Amino acid sequence: MNFEELTKVIHTRKSTYAYDYSDKKIDEKTIESVVTNALWAPTHLATQPWRFVVLEGKHQLDLSQFMASYYRELYTEKQFSNERYEATKTYAKNATLIGIVFTPNKKAKLPEWEELAAISCAVQNMWLSCTTLDLGSYWDSSLATMEYGKEYVNLEKDEQFLGIFFMGYVKENAPQVRRKRKPLSKKLSWNNKI
Numbered sequence: 001m002n003f004e005e006l007t008k009v010i011h012t013r014k015s016t017y018a019y020d021y022s023d024k025k026i027d028e029k030t031i032e033s034v035v036t037n038a039l040w041a042p043t044h045l046a047t048q049p050w051r052f053v054v055l056e057g058k059h060q061l062d063l064s065q066f067m068a069s070y071y072r073e074l075y076t077e078k079q080f081s082n083e084r085y086e087a088t089k090t091y092a093k094n095a096t097l098i099g100i101v102f103t104p105n106k107k108a109k110l111p112e113w114e115e116l117a118a119i120s121c122a123v124q125n126m127w128l129s130c131t132t133l134d135l136g137s138y139w140d141s142s143l144a145t146m147e148y149g150k151e152y153v154n155l156e157k158d159e160q161f162l163g164i165f166f167m168g169y170v171k172e173n174a175p176q177v178r179r180k181r182k183p184l185s186k187k188l189s190w191n192n193k194i
């Protein structure tokens with residue numbers, strides 16, 4: 001256990017979108033290892049209110065085409081150019097897609113936010129795992145993805161679809177994006193009760 005190494009992983013994690021994924025496939029064992037790390041997230045009353053579904057086969061292209069049509073209909077050409085529309089038709093072709101499903105634990109009767117917070121911890125575990133494996137990844141809960149999941153992921157009554165965790169090996173020439181953070185001074189205060 002090493003704080004510096006952990007800090008490096010946390011600060012290196014980022015969202016890498018599917019345009020930047022190469023066609024190298026992620027093997028099943030690696031996918032299982034990443035999802036296993038999700039299962040080690042903390043949950044209040046150990047409810048583990050999640051399941052994950054690997055969307056494969058036609059899903060990559062079908063999701064891409066669904067996204068393209070969805071945004072073509074929703075946005076004007078100025079907001080969503082024809083060029084973007086064409087590129088979106090194959091957007092997820094190289095992505096490994098993990099559907100994130102919230103399975104509420106009825107017995108525990110926890111507030112929903114606690115269960116969703118736990119799932120967020122699980123997804124962060126996958127995200128950090130991908131970082132150490134040199135895999136690009138991100139959580140996609142965009143309008144089209146949510147619609148697609150609700151339609152094509154089989155959900156039990158009471159379950160909720162929470163988006164797709166995208167994963168892929170990153171192309172060599174992919175841009176090195178690093179998004180900024182606000183400074184600690186704006187986000188941390190000390191409440192000193194005397």
Ligand SMILES: Cc1cc2nc3c(=O)[nH]c(=O)nc-3n(C[C@H](O)[C@H](O)[C@H](O)COP(=O)(O)O)c2cc1C
Nearest residue numbers: 013014015016138139140141142143145163178179
């Ligand atoms: C719950 C959640 C949902 C997200 N959904 C989307 C999404 O639908 N589309 C997208 O481009 N990024 C999505 N993101 C990624 C964020 O845009 C990204 O984390 C943020 O811009 C910070 O960038 P970074 O991850 O590279 O640090 C999502 C992130 C979270 C935590």
